Amino acid sequence: MQDPLIIAGKSYQSRLLVGTGKYRDFQQTADALDASGCEIVTVAIRRVNLGQNPNEPNLLDFLPKNRYTLLPNTAGCYTADDAVRTLRLARELLDDHRLVKLEVLGDPHTLYPNVRDTLKAAETLVKEGFDVMVYTSDDPIVAKELEQIGCCAIMPLASLIGSGMGILNPWNLQLIIEQSNVPVLVDAGVGTASDATIGMELGCHGVLMNTAIAAAQDPVRMALAMKLGVQAGREAYLAGRMPKRFYSATPSSPREGVISSRSG
Amino acid sequence: MPCIRINGEDRTLSGHVDSLAALIAELGLTGKRIAIERNGEIVPRSQHANTPLTEGDALEIVVAVGGG
Numbered sequence: 001m002q003d004p005l006i007i008a009g010k011s012y013q014s015r016l017l018v019g020t021g022k023y024r025d026f027q028q029t030a031d032a033l034d035a036s037g038c039e040i041v042t043v044a045i046r047r048v049n050l051g052q053n054p055n056e057p058n059l060l061d062f063l064p065k066n067r068y069t070l071l072p073n074t075a076g077c078y079t080a081d082d083a084v085r086t087l088r089l090a091r092e093l094l095d096d097h098r099l100v101k102l103e104v105l106g107d108p109h110t111l112y113p114n115v116r117d118t119l120k121a122a123e124t125l126v127k128e129g130f131d132v133m134v135y136t137s138d139d140p141i142v143a144k145e146l147e148q149i150g151c152c153a154i155m156p157l158a159s160l161i162g163s164g165m166g167i168l169n170p171w172n173l174q175l176i177i178e179q180s181n182v183p184v185l186v187d188a189g190v191g192t193a194s195d196a197t198i199g200m201e202l203g204c205h206g207v208l209m210n211t212a213i214a215a216a217q218d219p220v221r222m223a224l225a226m227k228l229g230v231q232a233g234r235e236a237y238l239a240g241r242m243p244k245r246f247y248s249a250t251p252s253s254p255r256e257g258v259i260s261s262r263s264g
Numbered sequence: 265m266p267c268i269r270i271n272g273e274d275r276t277l278s279g280h281v282d283s284l285a286a287l288i289a290e291l292g293l294t295g296k297r298i299a300i301e302r303n304g305e306i307v308p309r310s311q312h313a314n315t316p317l318t319e320g321d322a323l324e325i326v327v328a329v330g331g332g
Contacts, residue, residue: 019332029330044331045299047271047324054292060328075331085301089326092306093299161332210332 003238005206007183008099008131008152010069012039015200016230017071017185019210023219026062032213033068036223042071042101042210045086045093070094071133073101078114080104080121087125100125101155101187101208103135111161115142119149126150135187138172140179147182154180155187155208158199162211164191167198177203193222193229200233201241268321277317284315284323293325300325 004011018038023029033041041063063070072090074083087100104121106114113136125132126149133153134146143154156176159165166189167173177184183205190196190209199207207230216222267276281287284307288294300307301324307315 020330021332023330026330042332043328045326046329048293048296048298048327050271050273050291050325054296058297058327059330060297070328072328073331085304085324086326088306089299089301089324090328092308093297093326093328208332214332 003234005183007040007133010099012069014039014227014230015206015234016196016227017042017206017208018213018223018226019208020059020063021210022214026057026059028219029059030062032219032223033063034223035220035227036213037227038068040069040071040099042073042208044075045072045090069099070097071099071101072097074103074121076105077103078105078117080117080124083117083121084124084128087130088128091130098129099131099133099152101133101135102151113137113157115139118142119145122146122149122151133185138169138176140172140175143176143184144179147180151182153183153185153205155185157188158186158195159189161188162215163189164212164215165189166191166195167202170198170202173199173202173204190226193225196226196229197233197236200230201236203237204233206230266317266319266321268317268319268323270323271325282316283313284311284317285313287317287323288312291325296327298325298327 005015014037016036016038017040018033018036019042020029074086077083077086083104091097102121104114104117106112122132122134132151134151135155136142138156146154158167185206185208186199186204187208190212196207213219213223265276281290303322
């Protein structure tokens with residue numbers, strides 16, 4: 001069944017995007033990505049460790065270029081300026097790569113986004129030709145502004161980054177989904193497969209996660225669970241769920257022909 | 265000998281390091297997947313060899329690492 005996710009003009013079969021942080025080692029990262037079936041993987045950009053042996057393995061060696069679309073992020077940036085500089089470096093590092101994840105944080109305790117600087121950075125990046133997938137709060141007004149600036153995907157949080165608290169405000173997510181003309185992906189907060197399913201059932205176009213997989217007891221197995229959870233949620237959304245009937249049961253089996261000593 | 269700043273740390277360059285490419289070689293990073301910003305501007309890979317280093321330059325040298 002063809003149901004591609006289209007981001008910045010490119011089609012993807014998988015609606016699960018996975019981060020590459022916090023795994024035990026690069027091999028486990030590669031195994032989890034493989035099990036998840038994802039096609040887009042996020043990477044962070046950091047200063048090279050000058051004291052370190054330069055021949056140590058590099059993450060990029062474990063991510064086959066023809067299999068994954070890399071999504072460099074601006075994790076850890078607290079100003080629009082730092083985020084823009086980071087993604088310019090990413091573009092150079094990844095050979096004129098344009099698809100990026102913008103996040104500008106506002107507070108080290110909650111990692112809640114600074115939407116003012118996010119908007120500012122988004123404007124600059126879009127002008128410079130980047131395809132910007134943007135992490136933001138679940139404020140529909142901000143989401144609309146980011147879309148109007150030209151971001152190619154809106155990625156509201158479901159709950160705080162790395163918290164695993166799941167989808168705390170489905171109503172706001174739904175408002176954003178209904179008003180948006182670009183893909184909306186839940187980014188941050190998913191803790192287990194049912195969270196991903198709920199997000200997809202709401203009508204999200206995809207889910208981005210990292211800690212929910214990396215911090216599971218068995219990350220490779222959880223990666224598979226997430227793949228199935230996202231698929232289940234997407235199929236349920238497309239199928240269209242039955243209406244809820246409050247305080248009114250309807251039997252699934254025929255009412256007639258039941259053997260009974262009470263009937264005549 | 266010029267003193268420059270690399271990734272936030274001051275360093276004095278030895279005499280033979282007269283270009284960005286020479287510095288990359290000195291750091292053992294030749295051929296590695298890195299990107300470099302000099303004084304706030306990206307230096308494309310093709311320009312490493314003919315980018316001189318001068319007193320007070322500030323470099324950022326980055327790699328891709330795991331992240332979400």
